[in-house]
Amino acid sequence: MQALYHGDNVNLINGELQNKTPLRHEFSKEYIDSVELNLSFSELISYLLKWKFIPHKRSLGLEVSIKQSRIDIKNYFKKDPQLKILVYASKRFDINWKIGRLMAMSEFWDHVPDIFWPEDCPWTLDEILNDKFFPK
Numbered sequence: 001m002q003a004l005y006h007g008d009n010v011n012l013i014n015g016e017l018q019n020k021t022p023l024r025h026e027f028s029k030e031y032i033d034s035v036e037l038n039l040s041f042s043e044l045i046s047y048l049l050k051w052k053f054i055p056h057k058r059s060l061g062l063e064v065s066i067k068q069s070r071i072d073i074k075n076y077f078k079k080d081p082q083l084k085i086l087v088y089a090s091k092r093f094d095i096n097w098k099i100g101r102l103m104a105m106s107e108f109w110d111h112v113p114d115i116f117w118p119e120d121c122p123w124t125l126d127e128i129l130n131d132k133f134f135p136k
Contacts, residue, residue, distance in 0.1 A: 030080060037076040037083050038096055044069035044128060045100025045121075046107075052135035053116065054108060063134070070131055088125060097121045 047066045050057055077084045086092055097120075105117050127133045 030082075033076055033080055034083060034086055037073060037087065038092070038099075040069050040072045040076070041087055041096045042099040042103060044073065045097055046103035048123070048128065048135055049101060049104035049117065050107070052122075053104075066134070067131070070129060073129065093121070093125060 044066065047062060047069060051062060051066065073087070087096070101117055121128075123133075123135065
């Protein structure tokens, strides 16, 4: 016996609904790219914060993560130049800063107090995206 449930094709087996196709939301490629870009940007901020404020944790792995995030972000800009406007928007930048700060803080919450982490971003957007910039 077959039934339709929320527009998806499902089977009724032993009294239980079994999806033939997973439930999914249809998002545009642009929307997905913007979400991934914002995540990459927040991650980059968290890596730069760790580099600056937890110097004993500096490593080749952290340096590679910073470089990879910058490459990812620049690739999003190449695919869709409109995404650059999104990142440069001050409100979005502030949100990404806060998320990146929380990401960095969450890793060191047990031995670095919240007041240690700056409330406002100490770097410009151009510095953050500059391949040669590693905060001292």
